Amino acid sequence: MSLANRNSEYYIALECKDLQANAMAVDSTGTYVLLAGRRYLAIRNLDEQFELVHKFPRQSKYDVGAAEWNPTIYHKELCVISSNQRLEVLTWRNDELTQTHSLRAHTRVITDLNWHKFDPNLLASCSVDTFIHLWDIRDSKRPTLSLSAIAEASQVRWNRISPHLLATAHEGDIKIWDQRKGTAPVQYIAAHLAKIHGLDWSPASENQICSSSQDNTVKFFDISNPRRTDYSLTTNAPVWRARYTPFGEGLVTVVVPQLRRGENSLLLWNTSNRTTPIHTFVGHRDVVLDFEWRKQKSGDTDFQLITWSKDQTLLVWKIEPFLQKLCGYEADDSKDVDGTGTDIIETVKLPKRTSPKVQPLQQEFSLLNVLIPNLEVKKMDPVTRIMNVKASINNLTVNLQATFPNAYPCGVPPVFQITSGSNITDNIKTQLLQTLNHLAQQRVSKNRTCLESCLRQMVTTLEQLSVDVEKDRIYERPYIDPVNALGGYNDAYIPFPRTSGAKFCSVGTLVCFSRPLHTRRLSNKLETTTPRALSALENVFTKRSNDNMTVSAYYFQRQRSRAKHNFSKVSKAVVHIYDALGLFFVNRQLAEEYILDGDVGTICKHNAAAAAVVGRWDLVQAWTLAELVAGPQQADEEMSWSVHPFGNQLMQSLITHYATQSDIQMAAMLCCIFGKDQEMSIRKSSLKSLLSPGQLAPGKRWLKSGGSPYHTIPPADIIRDGWVLPMLRTTRSTSLDNLRMEELVQVVPQRSSSTALYEYYKLAYAETLYRWGLLYNRAEVIKYMCNPPEPHKGVEFLTDCKDCLKPAKNCLCNTCKKFSLNCMVCHLSVRGSANCCTICGHGGHTYCLKEWFSLKNYCLTGCGCHCLVDTAGMFNS
Structure with a gap:
């Protein structure tokens, strides 16, 4: 242990290798560490x-x-x-x-x-x-x-x-x-x-x-x-x-x-000039574990910084005036000499028998804000040095008397007393007086007045205590019938039917509701236990049929003062909505950043970088591993990733792992990227050969021939080899119950094809993207679904190819293999979203037409058609 090593900037206060300490703290006086x-x-x-x-x-x-x-x-x-x-x-x-x-x-x-x-x-x-x-x-x-x-x-x-x-x-x-x-x-x-x-x-x-x-x-x-x-x-x-x-x-x-990058220094910055640090503290031989400022001693001009490092040395750094000046601080002997950041005001110690000339009580009374809510000032007498106030909070009333000694506020607090006319318990009285005495002592120890602070604190404390009293009254143990003691005890705190609950809604949103805290049962004599269902109230209603008993009348008690004052105070329950996305592995930011287009190696590298940004290092490792598996495919296009020695089984294990952990996002992404080979074979043979009609339950055809790849909701379940695969509900659900992958994976037997499971992961992830409003990302995932397109059954619009004049369903003509439609605004071939007038037949890019018709209402080609007006008239007729 060495204590003598010093230089002009710091000195070693302690060097002890056997401590192996990783936490440090300096006391409030700056004396002990x-x-x-x-x-x-x-x-x-x-x-x-x-x-x-x-x-x-x-x-x-x-x-x-x-x-x-x-x-x-x-x-x-x-x-x-x-x-x-x-x-x-x-x-x-x-x-x-x-x-x-x-x-x-x-x-x-x-x-x-x-x-x-x-x-x-x-x-x-x-x-x-x-x-x-x-x-x-x-x-x-x-x-x-x-x-x-x-x-x-x-x-x-x-x-x-x-x-x-x-x-x-x-x-x-x-x-x-x-x-x-x-x-x-x-x-x-x-x-x-x-x-x-x-x-x-x-x-x-x-x-x-x-x-x-x-x-x-x-x-x-x-x-x-x-x-x-x-x-x-x-x-x-x-x-x-x-x-x-x-x-x-x-x-x-x-x-x-x-990190252990060899960066063992501390940096001093001026927050008004943040381009570069103004000073670097160099001295430790290993990383700094903690640092604190030492309280400045009286008369010192240098501040001191205490640092503890992994090299088990404690250094004391002197912050000299030139560094303080670089931080915008000019040393002043009359200010801040104790290092607390506050000015020190010279005070005079008063003798025992002296009047309060430093801070007259009369001046404090005159500056007092008497409009404090729920507080009424009854008396203020600077001669007798007594003040009386009354606080009324809900059903609690407190009459307080404060007596101010002659030496107040120079280290001597006022004396508080709860007088007659108060209706509080001894426990509340004790808590209230302790709070007031503690606050007053804190203030007068610094020669500060405490009257208004204590009065406001009294109101605040009384409000909290009144809430606690109300809660104790609400949750007071109900009367238990000795005949049915066990049943009454078990049912005493069961929530009333349909008055409380919690449900996961949408993606990452938890909605909770319950009855208001201040409501209570009308009478314990009617029912000693909470009914387990609404039908259990039938006996109670039968007994009190003359009183027109209702569920609301049974459960809520209306105060007589409402009718007396001719107004109704409605008891409102509060619905709490929590952001529970942190409880799940699905991540919206990852959904926005993930890609599916390109070669597998590039996709994995990009997605690994996206996972690193959000701190999901497990996903970074998985994507890096997937990139290595995809390596042979980059070298030889004819060699599939499934031929890799560990490719097929490794990817299946990764998908199963993330599905079991309910990380449907990662499972679906891996299915989309590494399921291409199997999907191509499935597309060629169609799912009709994979799941024969005899294996599907009557009326439950999900992956049926002709199903749309863009259909968002599967109409039924899959039954294969004796097991049932629960799919998403037939109506769109916003519940996160659909993301419970662990039970699903356990249900599927080993002999069953994993293809249906992979399709489920993609569809479940697509539903999640839909709830987030990421429609483009959802469409990308849906494209990797294996079910063939569903035949069109409604009205169909065709375009005549501009070159061969043959009807064409798609953007490419089936006859001449050229683009069938040119935009009438930009005159470029239309490959994506398009609109056409049903009257004149002219059209083009959706965004081009939107820009044109935002200014004009006639066709750009000069055919004389007023497209918007004429089309609307046709449908109205």
Whole structure:
């Protein structure tokens, strides 16, 4: 261990090879640094140059994922580390590090944690299990609030200015949450196309946040306008972390540790000039695992950056004034001397017996906003230094009296009392007073007034407590008949028929509905258990037939006050629509980027690149393997991929694997690309020879001779060799139930032909593309279906070939083999979409005609026909 190595820019604070620590944290005072790994926890005092490190062995088979000290002065001795699915809260006191709390609620590994910036007892954690838990260490048995994000959460960060906002990262997206507004995010930001590795809130603006990503960029967003990026900076490698400097407009970035490209440096940027970094910190011999800013000591002009590397060295970097100036910061002795980014105001310590001349209470009363919702000010007396208010939320009423000591607000908080006339329980009273006292103590510790903040917090807390009381009343255990105790207990919490449910609709959309929370049963005397069906209410209706009992009257209770006030308050159920696309393997972006035209090698290479963009590395590997299989075909066109030593069986295994995993997208793409040889033979022999009429169920002809390759819905099932292949429903369904491939693969016996299965994969994927509105991509997939075209049975329009004047059905004349139609606008041969006038017969490209008839209503050829008017008149007649 070495402590003496120094240079002009940094010095080595610690070098200890046996620590093997991968997480680092600096405490709120800038004195201690915590290094955490699987074998040891270590504490180093940065103020003592020659102090030895304190090492504490860990008895755990799991490594430490993240570590952080409590940022508040009240619990500066607390730190927390994450180990697999558990959080361990540790206390550093008297040179001893002891565990005081163990927080367990996550079911998968914890990816990040973050202390609240203002509340010393509040902690947030996120995990691969898609949940973000908010913990209060005073009640460590369970989280105080759990947020479900559906997708894996990789980062969680509390806002540095607003105490209620926090941000989480989910792959390439950012979600903003407000702990006061339930469990749904208040803002959603589609930030990157690759994974986000780091988040950091601005220390100067509560609405600005930056994200560092695998796509080599750092992007800055204003959460009040999340649809666009404020600005971004681009690096040469994926960015692991990007954090604001405590001075000026600086930002420090570091590359992803797993890359190991020899990039062991940190970059310092000026966010107002993002073309190139202004400084590079060079010193580590291996990748940087973490870095933090040290709290600036009083009187210091240099800021310090603490970095921990995989080379097991801890470096302390001095940020001298010239670097601060490059970030737009001018050092000022009277400002920001503590490194917190806030101005320091000189305060005067008052004697015990002195009047409040620094911040008169009368001035605070005069500036108070008395129009706070649900709050009524009863009395404000600056002479007796007493204030009385009344808060009324739903059915709760609180009369509060605040008494202000003479030394208020210089370190002395007011005294709060719940007076007579309040109708709250002792539990609510205790919670309310604890909240007010805590907030007041926080404010006055900084010599700030707290009256209006406490009053607003009282209303907010009372609102939340009233909601909790209502929920407890709604879900209170119902009366259970002792005669039928077991049945009543089992049926007590069964949802009422047809009043709640959930269903996957379209592609990746989950729709949930339920009864409103504030509704309740009319009377427990009518029915002690929830009826299992609507018909079960017949007995109840029979008993109360004189009262015109209905289902609505049974289930909802109308308040008498509605009739009294002559208005009706309708109970409305809320339908929640969730984006569940992250739960499935099908990907819209891949569907847009995938190609099917060209040689097999080019197709596989292009599709592998598309899969890499969305981070599907398993698909990249599969497409690369498919490209290798297709190699002989590139060398010799006569040699099919199926002749390859591993080609046929390997591709069948890949298709079966992805179908079993419900990745219908990949299974269908492989079927289209590598099923050409089999499809050609099937097209020659037709499916009539493959599935004889005797093998098809009566009235169930799906791949019948003459079926249209562009038909979107199969009319029936396939029955072959004694097994039934369930196809898509005869009417278009928006349910994702059709994507359950695993059961389908297990049903098919080994002796059966795989061709029908491959056709099903293509058709199911085509249906998915249709729901996404990707009609062109769907048409490409449909072209690879094996069923022959269905004969036309309706009205048919033919064109006379312009050369041989013979009737032609297609764009090529069957007689002279030339293009049969020229566009009357551009005079070029028509090969694609075309339209013709049913009166004069002239026509051409659809887009050409659309442009012409948007300006004119007569035929361009000069035949005198008013095509639009005359055609409409013909059909009207």
